[in-house]
Amino acid sequence: MANYYQPEIETASREQMLSLQNERLVKQVQHVWDNVPYYRQKMEEKGLTPDDIKGVADLHKLPFLTKTDLRDAYPYGLLGAPLADCVRIHSTSGTTGRRVVAFYTQHDVDLWEDCCARAITAAGGTREDVVQVAYGYGLFTGGFGVHGGAGKVGCLALPMSSGNTDRQLQFMTDLESTILCCTPSYAEYLAEAIEEQGLRDKIKLKAGIFGAEAWSEEMRRDIEIKLGIKAYDIYGLTETTGPGVAYECCEQTGMHINEDHFLPEIIDPDTGEVLPEGEKGELVFTALTKQAFPLLRYRTRDICVLTRKKCSCGRTLIKMSKPMGRSDDMLIVKGVNVFPSQIETVLLEQGYPANYQIIVDRVNHSDKLEVLVEMPPDKFSDSLADIAEQEKNLVEELKNMLGIYARVKIVSPKSIIRSEGKAVRVIDKRKI
Amino acid sequence: MNVHQISVFLENRAGQLAEIAAVLAENHVDLRAISIAETADYGVLRMIVEDAEKATAILRDHGYIFSMTPVTVIAVPDQPGALSLVLTLLAQAQIDIEYMYSLFTHMDGKAYMVFRISDEEKFIAKLAEHGVHAVSKEELGLK
Numbered sequence: 001m002a003n004y005y006q007p008e009i010e011t012a013s014r015e016q017m018l019s020l021q022n023e024r025l026v027k028q029v030q031h032v033w034d035n036v037p038y039y040r041q042k043m044e045e046k047g048l049t050p051d052d053i054k055g056v057a058d059l060h061k062l063p064f065l066t067k068t069d070l071r072d073a074y075p076y077g078l079l080g081a082p083l084a085d086c087v088r089i090h091s092t093s094g095t096t097g098r099r100v101v102a103f104y105t106q107h108d109v110d111l112w113e114d115c116c117a118r119a120i121t122a123a124g125g126t127r128e129d130v131v132q133v134a135y136g137y138g139l140f141t142g143g144f145g146v147h148g149g150a151g152k153v154g155c156l157a158l159p160m161s162s163g164n165t166d167r168q169l170q171f172m173t174d175l176e177s178t179i180l181c182c183t184p185s186y187a188e189y190l191a192e193a194i195e196e197q198g199l200r201d202k203i204k205l206k207a208g209i210f211g212a213e214a215w216s217e218e219m220r221r222d223i224e225i226k227l228g229i230k231a232y233d234i235y236g237l238t239e240t241t242g243p244g245v246a247y248e249c250c251e252q253t254g255m256h257i258n259e260d261h262f263l264p265e266i267i268d269p270d271t272g273e274v275l276p277e278g279e280k281g282e283l284v285f286t287a288l289t290k291q292a293f294p295l296l297r298y299r300t301r302d303i304c305v306l307t308r309k310k311c312s313c314g315r316t317l318i319k320m321s322k323p324m325g326r327s328d329d330m331l332i333v334k335g336v337n338v339f340p341s342q343i344e345t346v347l348l349e350q351g352y353p354a355n356y357q358i359i360v361d362r363v364n365h366s367d368k369l370e371v372l373v374e375m376p377p378d379k380f381s382d383s384l385a386d387i388a389e390q391e392k393n394l395v396e397e398l399k400n401m402l403g404i405y406a407r408v409k410i411v412s413p414k415s416i417i418r419s420e421g422k423a424v425r426v427i428d429k430r431k432i
Numbered sequence: 433m434n435v436h437q438i439s440v441f442l443e444n445r446a447g448q449l450a451e452i453a454a455v456l457a458e459n460h461v462d463l464r465a466i467s468i469a470e471t472a473d474y475g476v477l478r479m480i481v482e483d484a485e486k487a488t489a490i491l492r493d494h495g496y497i498f499s500m501t502p503v504t505v506i507a508v509p510d511q512p513g514a515l516s517l518v519l520t521l522l523a524q525a526q527i528d529i530e531y532m533y534s535l536f537t538h539m540d541g542k543a544y545m546v547f548r549i550s551d552e553e554k555f556i557a558k559l560a561e562h563g564v565h566a567v568s569k570e571e572l573g574l575k
Contacts, residue, residue, distance in 0.1 A: 375441050375474075375497055382439035382476060382501045382548075383530070384469050409473050412443040414495050 005121040010315045022055035024288040029053045038077045065298045071098045080294040091139040092238040093337045103292035112241045115258045116149020119247030123207045123232045127154030134182035136162040141242025146181045176204040184215035189365040191226035212335035249313035256317035269327035282327045301328045334367045361429040369406040374413045435569045440477040441497040459490045467533035483575040505567045510543040525558045
């Protein structure tokens with residue numbers, strides 16, 4: 001039994017979809033040309049005008065946008081609508097500390113919520129459902145995105161935000177939540193708490209929509225068994241909109257991309273060449289309908305595969321595999337983007353050597369970030385209180401930069417291995 | 433007075449202390465006092481050595497991070513209650529002790545205590561009132 005939120009789109013024929021994409025792309029390129037001087041200049045540098053883009057077949061001619069562009073254009077350089085028309089921002093971290101700020105008009109919020117509504121519907125959500133949203137609400141897109149989608153479907157949304165496990169469990173049992181939305185690691189954590197507290201008989205969950213971090217099939221099965229639910233993956237990024245760019249259906253073999261809004265391509269990360277369907281490469285998105293933050297050919301740095309293989313759910317939307325890695329060094333810790341360069345920036349600013357090491361681990365289903373820094377001779381003090389103070393300052397500065405807590409460990413000078421070639425800056429011990 | 437302690441940064445992991453002890457032993461550094469302050473992650477090894485210049489050169493060569501800290505060494509009668517008397521005086525005078533430890537050396541019925549205090553002048557003056565004196569490095573036979 002397949003449920004669709006917008007069946008005319010989700011099950012459109014290839015011809016219908018392509019025609020819609022062609023029409024929207026032409027319109028969007030003109031919109032960007034008229035409203036985003038930053039991108040217009042990039043097009044001009046390539047000798048392009050909107051007339052050169054007559055449809056999806058011409059997409060490859062357009063210049064790429066990267067995180068660096070977002071940083072350079074911060075905060076308003078890529079804005080495609082008057083600020084007065086914007087109703088919302090969301091934000092994520094950038095490469096060297098400057099955050100990425102994405103703008104939304106009411107139209108953008110509406111379409112985003114539609115995308116999330118498709119995901120909730122695909123997970124079996126209806127107006128009878130109680131959706132417990134345990135993604136963070138705030139600058140992070142997760143909470144608001146799914147919350148809006150739940151509203152569109154007509155579900156009862158519980159805006160729990162992340163954390164506070166006891167309260168989560170209380171609402172889950174008292175209000176009989178049927179769909180849980182959070183990061184997969186938090187779902188696993190909640191599942192264990194439910195087991196420990198013997199609440200398994202008191203919960204009414206039937207489905208979970210989990211995203212914002214990498215998770216394996218094993219982890220999915222584990223969560224499904226422990227919670228007695230079906231667990232669905234959801235994909236998105238702040239630069240394109242947030243969760244709901246792609247979502248899983250009952251087949252659980254990849255995520256359908258809402259390609260009427262987000263036109264995907266797979267490219268060779270080294271050459272930028274577009275790769276044929278089925279080949280592994282970097283995922284690139286062109287926002288077809290967004291007004292306020294209309295990124296064209298934005299390089300996500302996520303490595304994955306696209307397929308148009310027929311899906312048993314009846315949806316014709318192209319599917320993407322789970323991201324298999326990154327073409328840059330970004331880490332996702334607790335659902336938050338972390339770049340080693342951000343950490344390096346803080347260390348250098350605070351007078352620590354650039355020889356550092358980042359250790360990421362998952363303890364009790366929660367990501368832990370640890371930064372090892374070498375004690376600089378000029379910072380050494382005979383007083384432990386002074387060292388503790390330095391450590392505390394560093395933790396605060398890192399938190400300001402990253403938005404999450406990183407444990408700082410001060411180690412002996414020259415104790416972090418310096419390799420001949422590329423330094424091993426990151427040790428990711430997570431078994432995902 | 434003129435006694436200096438060497439404070440060395442040590443990471444709190446197995447073998448760190450053994451390593452530095454080995455380095456000092458190989459180079460015949462004569463330790464007179466040793467104390468450690470630590471947290472879960474790191475510690476500070478504090479020591480008084482016979483030849484501070486030689487010891488610091490060796491530590492530098494081996495890549496250790498250290499600092500020299502002036503401390504006050506006092507001699508107290510090597511008998512029960514002597515330290516208590518000194519500490520009571522300090523408490524009464526409201527002089528804060530950052531830390532203290534003892535020297536291995538015992539001479540002429542005296543034991544030696546190393547003090548790191550916030551107000552050294554006041555400390556020495558207070559003790560002098562009660563006939564307790566700070567000891568110089570020469571008296572301790574330190575270079």
